Amino acid sequence: MKHTLSLTSDTSWRDYYELCKPRVVALMILTSVVGMLLAQESGIPWHALLWGNLGIALMASSAAAINHIVDQKIDAVMARTRKRPIVQGRVDNFHALFFAFALAIIGMIILVMWVNPLTAWLTLASLIGYAVIYTLFLKRATPQNIVLGGLAGAAPPLLGWTAVTNSVDGHALLLVLIIFAWTPPHFWALAVHRKAEYASAEIPMLPVTHGERYTKLHILLYTMILFAVTLLPFITGMCDWIYFVSAVVLGLRFLDWAVAMWRNSRPHAAINTFKYSITYLMLLFVALLVDHYVPVTF
Structure with a gap:
């Protein structure tokens, strides 16, 4: 079956927006902004504030979309997640995966070109930690999944800090x-x-x-x-x-x-x-x- 990137009559931009887990990402960006502002006594460079948070948000959204794909069978049996776009068939796996990779690539390019490589690689490590190590393996392997996988979700204030200082403090x-x-x-x-x-x-x-x-x-x-x-x-x-x-x-x-x-x-x-x-x-x-x-x- 040939895939296209156009939206079907049953799909809207809101479905792709939901794949990003916007409330979770918003909380992450809040902690990222705080990390940026705490990193310096005076004002922070506008490009770090704008491009840094945009890149981090895009890569966090990519990780969220991958989580939707991997967890769709789990989501189907849980009341709070059974209406998610992939579970309901409003977005298929191909389009969701394409969307996730596009977000990650754009986010990575933004961070490398307009912020700094340290922040880019740390953000990528956080994405892999959540979307792959936690979602694919730890979540299903151990009751300590949240403890062991929590580091990936804890990274945003560090990412905000490094976006401004290009160093780990x-x-x-x-x-x-x-x-x-x-x-x-x-x-x-x-x-x-x-x-x-x-x-x-x-x-x-x-x-x-x-x-x-x-x-x-x-x-x-x-x-x-x-x-x-x-x-x-x-x-x-x-x-x-x-x-x-x-x-x-x-x-x-x-x-x-x-x-x-x-x-x-x-x-x-x-x-x-x-x-x-x-x-x-x-x-x-x-x-x-x-x-x-x-x-x-x-």
């Missing part, structure tokens, strides 16, 4: 560590809520292989680790009091939800913990930014 790695520690309690809360669906899809998520009680304990433990990790930017002198107070308040609320999950003390605690974790990360990185530009000392 310890403070940038601290931002990566925050997202790396945030990822397990974030995804495991969703996995508890969707346990039956992951079991039907035969994905060895932690609540499927080890039970909900075990998973909730680890959500609580990782949230404690996350709380400690988020204090490191203040301890190392990277940030000041606005960030410190924000990290403590936001972290205590996250711990409150984790304890509620552990104790089964609130209805729908798992999905509410998952939703709060997204708000938490957004506000934490906004606090990093505000602290950087509005220094407050006592």
Whole structure:
């Protein structure tokens, strides 16, 4: 059958837009922008802000599209994903793969030509880590898939930092560590809520292989680790009091939800913990930014 790149009557640009997982990419770009702005005391070059984030967004969207292709059988049995474009047949595998490769190539060209090769190669490594190592192998191989594969999703603030400085800095790695520690309690809360669906899809998520009680304990433990990790930017002198107070308040609320999950003390605690974790990360990185530009000392 001959393939063409024209849209059919059942396909719209919104289907390709959905392949990019725009909400996830938007959160990634927020952390990338924060990494850029924290990398320098003064303003950052406009070309790094524009081309850097565009290239990173395109390659992150490519990884998301590949995830749609690889996970289509899983998506078909899960309520939150069964209406995705590939599952519904609105976009076929050929067009989705072509779209993914086009995004990756354009993103790579932008980063190499108008940002720097270091950022380009690190972004490509992140794409491979998520789309290939995590999605193809780790997700189906071990209940620690989220922990082992979390590094790829934690890279954007480092990518933003290198886009501006063309170097890897310890403070940038601290931002990566925050997202790396945030990822397990974030995804495991969703996995508890969707346990039956992951079991039907035969994905060895932690609540499927080890039970909900075990998973909730680890959500609580990782949230404690996350709380400690988020204090490191203040301890190392990277940030000041606005960030410190924000990290403590936001972290205590996250711990409150984790304890509620552990104790089964609130209805729908798992999905509410998952939703709060997204708000938490957004506000934490906004606090990093505000602290950087509005220094407050006592």
